Amino acid sequence: MKLLEIFPDARINQLQQILSDKSAWLSQDKKGFLRYRANLQQVAHLRASSCDFSTDTVRIGTATDLTVREQQTVHQALRNLMPWRKGPFSVFGIEIDAEWRSERKWRRIIPELPDLSGKVIADIGCNNGYYMFRAAFHRPAYILGFEPYVHHYYTFHTLNTFACQEILDVELLGIEHLPLFPESFDVIFCLGILYHRPSPIGALRDLFTALKPGGTLFIESQAIPGGEPVALFPKRTYAKVPGTWFVPTAGCLDNWLTRTGFNSVRLFHDHAMSSDEQRRTSWMTFESYEDFIDKNNPALTVEGYPAPRRVFFKAVK
Numbered sequence: 253m254k255l256l257e258i259f260p261d262a263r264i265n266q267l268q269q270i271l272s273d274k275s276a277w278l279s280q281d282k283k284g285f286l287r288y289r290a291n292l293q294q295v296a297h298l299r300a301s302s303c304d305f306s307t308d309t310v311r312i313g314t315a316t317d318l319t320v321r322e323q324q325t326v327h328q329a330l331r332n333l334m335p336w337r338k339g340p341f342s343v344f345g346i347e348i349d350a351e352w353r354s355e356r357k358w359r360r361i362i363p364e365l366p367d368l369s370g371k372v373i374a375d376i377g378c379n380n381g382y383y384m385f386r387a388a389f390h391r392p393a394y395i396l397g398f399e400p401y402v403h404h405y406y407t408f409h410t411l412n413t414f415a416c417q418e419i420l421d422v423e424l425l426g427i428e429h430l431p432l433f434p435e436s437f438d439v440i441f442c443l444g445i446l447y448h449r450p451s452p453i454g455a456l457r458d459l460f461t462a463l464k465p466g467g468t469l470f471i472e473s474q475a476i477p478g479g480e481p482v483a484l485f486p487k488r489t490y491a492k493v494p495g496t497w498f499v500p501t502a503g504c505l506d507n508w509l510t511r512t513g514f515n516s517v518r519l520f521h522d523h524a525m526s527s528d529e530q531r532r533t534s535w536m537t538f539e540s541y542e543d544f545i546d547k548n549n550p551a552l553t554v555e556g557y558p559a560p561r562r563v564f565f566k567a568v569k
């Protein structure tokens with residue numbers, strides 16, 4: 253197992269047990285998991301002639317790599333993986349316009365990236381791996397995506413079956429598994445996760461533990477506007493999203509990072525959310541940002557809370 257070769261200091265026995273339990277869990281069809289595997293098997297023999305991760309759209313293969321029949325099969329397999337939350341992708345010439353314009357988030361991060369070549373990286377809550385493919389352009393040694401959701405896990409593995417990027421891997425792990433990887437990563441991306449954690453300080457401590465000394469954390473979060481170091485704790489949902497716990501101001505997150513022990517904590521980007529960046533598309537047909545915001549007052553969520561901003565921090569261990 254490549255993962256266990258890359259991380260000699262990982263708590264190997266525990267990790268092996270967790271991964272083998274996950275694998276057994278995945279092989280049951282209690283929640284319809286087997287349909288994802290069957291979907292992947294339909295297209296698992298197809299390979300991209302080339303990939304391009306250097307531009308906004310992650311390009312895997314071209315239309316001329318496939319016969320018309322194969323292209324139809326891939327199109328159906330990709331449609332079966334809807335809703336597509338993160339993108340854009342072009343897969344054998346099939347353009348996938350995802351709900352989130354993830355290229356915008358990545359463009360904000362690019363100027364802040366350290367040299368990623370030869371580095372060991374984690375992407376926490378990596379979803380379908382969009383940012384992992386973009387980071388692969390910079391020639392890291394290895395990127396491990398932590399993603400506990402089976403749908404996203406299979407979406408990544410379907411894409412990477414075509415793309416054959418051996419330096420990329422996704423396991424059915426969550427941020428809570430980071431303590432199994434002490435001082436293991438040169439760079440960690442933790443984008444869009446922290447407000448989903450009931451214990452944000454615990455999560456930041458786990459991120460700190462998993463970074464090598466001198467390693468870099470990129471953390472991006474929903475935030476409320478304001479200059480006070482406070483966090484909103486919604487009664488039930490925030491912008492209709494259940495499982496949202498603490499939504500900090502930028503100053504509050506700065507304090508959380510500093511008091512966790514991070515150095516050189518720096519806010520490098522802060523912007524208001526908009527329905528340009530998160531919207532319904534033909535590949536994600538459910539409700540999206542415009543449905544989460546008060547129609548009469550875009551400064552408020554439907555619950556009457558301040559509408560979300562997004563803040564980006566860089567910090568060093």
Ligand SMILES: C[S@@+](CC[C@H](N)C(=O)[O-])C[C@H]1O[C@@H](n2cnc3c(N)ncnc32)[C@H](O)[C@@H]1O
Binds near residue numbers: 399404427442
């Ligand atoms: C709001 S999305 C953010 C996705 C991506 N990082 C981004 O910024 O666009 C949250 C992601 O975290 C994943 N997730 C859910 N529980 C998690 C956990 N315990 N640890 C890590 N990721 C988790 C979700 O499945 C989803 O892909």
